[in-house]
Amino acid sequence: MRRRWMGAILMVVLLSVLSPGCMNSSSGSSEVTLTVFHAGSLSVPFERLEKAFSDRKRDLGYRVTFHDEASGSVKAVRKVTDLGMEADVVAVADYSLIPELMMPNYTDFYVAFATNEIVIAFTNKSRYSSEINSSNWYEILSRKEVSFGFSDPNQDPCGYRSLMVMKLADYHYGRPIFRTLVEENTNVYFNGTTIIVPEEIQVKSDRLVIRPKETDLTPLVESGSLDYYFIYRSVAEQHGLRYVELPEEINLKDLRLANHYGKVKVHLGSTGKTIQAKPIVYGVTVPRNAPHRELAMEFLRYLLSDEGREIFERNHQGFIVPPVAFGNVPDEIKDLVRVEG
Known part of the structure; x- marks a missing residue:
């Protein structure tokens, strides 16, 4: 009797440890923190975008939080390329920094998505x-x-x-x-x-x-x-x-x-x-070694959607319609962008 009782307790403990709410992987997890390196000028629209994305995921039973690091865009890129830091999303105020400094070793695609002056x-x-x-x-x-x-x-x-x-x-x-x-x-x-x-x-x-x-x-x-x-x-x-x-x-x-x-x-x-010098165009990518790549791609898809565009425009940030993608463009976003090169 005591053995069966102890076995039941062990099973409960194992189930609690293995339950989705306690897992920290990018797939099947109900609690994940996405790390985003972005240009300082994107702080306000990204804050609004992340809240909307988190609210949407919460309604589906998932808890998504964000760890944002706002900096100059050159510094944001060099955190990945020079310091070896991991990020799920990198968004910069000059799209050309991605092909010049991150490709092909750190990412293989990017999307030009916003404008400014x-x-x-x-x-x-x-x-x-x-x-x-x-x-x-x-x-x-x-x-x-x-x-x-x-x-x-x-x-x-x-x-x-x-x-x-x-x-x-x-x-x-x-x-x-x-x-x-x-x-x-x-x-x-x-x-x-x-x-x-x-x-x-x-x-x-x-x-x-x-x-x-x-x-x-x-x-x-x-x-x-x-x-x-x-x-x-x-x-x-x-x-x-x-x-x-x-x-x-x-x-x-x-x-x-x-x-x-x-x-x-x-x-x-x-x-x-x-x-x-060239017209101001912002760029975004998901690095090759993104810790939560699947969820990062979901977030990128939300960013590029009509809802994402509306959030940016409500916060005075111009948006490219449709966004333009370059490189080995992931299938997850191909229907939302115009693929070039």
Whole structure:
């Protein structure tokens, strides 16, 4: 009798240990944490997207949580390629970082899915906020009492795109804007053909602020300790900031102006890569060694769906319809994308 009683208890214990709610694999699990490395500018739409996805899975009896690491996109990629960190999803503000730095060793596909543009954001606390516009912004930023900032070009696409915008502004306005705003305040320089970004950027003036990612500058502007910063339009609108809308010839928004933007190049000391200016397009992939690949593909499918697009658009992020996929595109998403190459 005692033996049967002990056997029953053992069976209960085994069943509880082996039950789906206690398993941690990507298939058959009722409790999984997906790790997502993403651009800082994607923080708000990804937060909303992840909540909606988690709610949907919960209704099906699964508990999905997310571990998000927001950073500059170059840094996000290098976590995988240089530091050997594992992620289920990698989403970057410059799609070209994936084929250039992750393929073919770390992934074999990517999807171009969202767009944006560079603006100059500020608040009513900013000096000369009542004067600044799309015709005089560079004059306002050049005033000695005005502070401005952009993110680190070595870590963040918004940073090197800010440099591209200022160099394109030279050509558009016919003024030495890049020299005045960048070369006089840092050791970044234009060598006649390419913007050179040293691996260690030196800031020569306390009126210029550089931070690892673009969203690190947002609280400085909101508090009034920084007057202006170069940022994505989506982030400015998400935070209710005022902003100067720049001409399409320099804001990196217009897909039709790819050749025009392309006359500006930036060489990054951090990667040794030279990046040609182009319209802003975001990219996403699931790495080869994603710990929960099956569920990561479900999440990617949700991101690329009409529901995902609506979440992004509600949060002021432009979306490509349909998204465009490259490489060895997984079957799970082929019906949601246009496959190229």
